[in-house]
Amino acid sequence: MEVVLRGITFGYQPERLLFDGLNAEFESNKTHVLLGKSGSGKSTLLKILSGDLNPQAGTISSDGQPWHQSEDSVLPGYRHVAFLNQEFDLLPFCTTKENIRRRLSGYSPEEEEEIIRDVSIKLDIKNILNRRATDISGGQKQRVAFAAALARRPKILLLDEPLSNQDFENAENIKDILQYLRGRKTLIITAHEESEALGRADAIHILDNGCILQKDTPERLFEHPKNELCASLLGYYNKLPKDWIEINFKVQIPENGDEYLFTRPHHWVLNKTFGLPCHIMRSEYQGMYHMVLVEVDSFYLYVFYPGTRFEPQDRWKVAYQGFKRSL
Structure with a gap:
C-alpha cells in the first residue's frame, strides 16, 4: 500500500509548527528510511502516520482514498498500520501469546489462534508462546514485539529507530527481520546513522525544516547529495x-x-x-x-x-x- 501525504501541518504548539504543508510519497512494498538531524520531526511524522497524532491540516491517502481512523476501536490508529516504537511495548507479566493476542481485535478465537500460529512460525518464537516477557531474552522480546505488530496484518509497518541502543546480537536479529519483511510490506523506518539507511533502504528521505529535502535511492543520494546537509547525514564527505x-x-x-x-x-x-x-x-x-x-x-x-x-x-x-x- 502506498502512502501519500499532502499539505500536512502540525505543531505541538500552534505558534511553532514542525510541519507546514509537508508533502511526501512512500511507494508500496518498499523500504523507506527517514533521515534527519535530531529534532527534524522523524518520530513525530511516524506518530502522525500511525494515528497517534492528528495534524492540524492536510491529508494522508492511499490510491486516492483518504485514511480514516477505525470507529469501532477505543485506541487511536489505522487498522492497516502497525507502529513499533523503541520500547517495544510488551506487558512484562503476560505471556508471548497474550502480548500478541492483545493487539488483535475483530477476529474470532479460531482466527486469533491461526494468526498467532502463523506469526510465531515466521518470527521463530513458537517455543516461547507460553513464557512471560520477563523470562525471555532481549532478542526474543524483539521478535515478540515484531510478531505482535505483524499479527495485525498491517499493510504498512512503521519502525522508530529499531537499531538504536541495541547490542550486536539484538541488532542482527532486527536486521534479519527487516530483510524478511523487505518487499512484503511498506516499511517506513527512522534512523540516526548512515549505515542503517544505506544498508536496507529502497529510498531515503532527508527530512529538514519540515519538508523532504531530498528523496532518492541510497546509491544516488550518497554519490549526488543535493547540499551539504544531505552529504553530512550519509557519512564522511x-x-x-x-x-x-x-x-x-x-x-x-x-x-x-x-x-x-x-x-x-x-x-x-x-x-x-x-x-x-x-x-x-x-x-x-x-x-x-x-x-x-x-x-x-x-x-x-x-x-x-x-x-x-x-x-x-x-x-x-x-x-x-x-x-x-x-x-
Whole structure:
C-alpha cells in the first residue's frame, strides 16, 4: 500500500509548527528510511502516520482514498498500520501469546489462534508462546514485539529507530527481520546513522525544516547529495570548489549551477607517484581500511585508503578519480 501525504501541518504548539504543508510519497512494498538531524520531526511524522497524532491540516491517502481512523476501536490508529516504537511495548507479566493476542481485535478465537500460529512460525518464537516477557531474552522480546505488530496484518509497518541502543546480537536479529519483511510490506523506518539507511533502504528521505529535502535511492543520494546537509547525514564527505578540482586534476565536471562539489573519500586516491603532494593530518584504522585526513592546498580532505597498513610519515600524493579526465 502506498502512502501519500499532502499539505500536512502540525505543531505541538500552534505558534511553532514542525510541519507546514509537508508533502511526501512512500511507494508500496518498499523500504523507506527517514533521515534527519535530531529534532527534524522523524518520530513525530511516524506518530502522525500511525494515528497517534492528528495534524492540524492536510491529508494522508492511499490510491486516492483518504485514511480514516477505525470507529469501532477505543485506541487511536489505522487498522492497516502497525507502529513499533523503541520500547517495544510488551506487558512484562503476560505471556508471548497474550502480548500478541492483545493487539488483535475483530477476529474470532479460531482466527486469533491461526494468526498467532502463523506469526510465531515466521518470527521463530513458537517455543516461547507460553513464557512471560520477563523470562525471555532481549532478542526474543524483539521478535515478540515484531510478531505482535505483524499479527495485525498491517499493510504498512512503521519502525522508530529499531537499531538504536541495541547490542550486536539484538541488532542482527532486527536486521534479519527487516530483510524478511523487505518487499512484503511498506516499511517506513527512522534512523540516526548512515549505515542503517544505506544498508536496507529502497529510498531515503532527508527530512529538514519540515519538508523532504531530498528523496532518492541510497546509491544516488550518497554519490549526488543535493547540499551539504544531505552529504553530512550519509557519512564522511568533502566540500571543494569545482574549479579547483578541474584545474588541478584535469577533469571536467558536469555543470549544474553549483560552485562546490561534494565528494566522498573513495573519490580520492592516496599514492606516491601522481597527484598533488599532501600532508597527512591523521589516520584512523577502520579494520580493512584507513580513513585518512589530508591537507592539500589549504583544503582538508577525507581519503579512503584500502589496506590494513598505512605509514603516515611517508610522502604521499592525492589524486581525484570522481570523473573521467578531460581530453
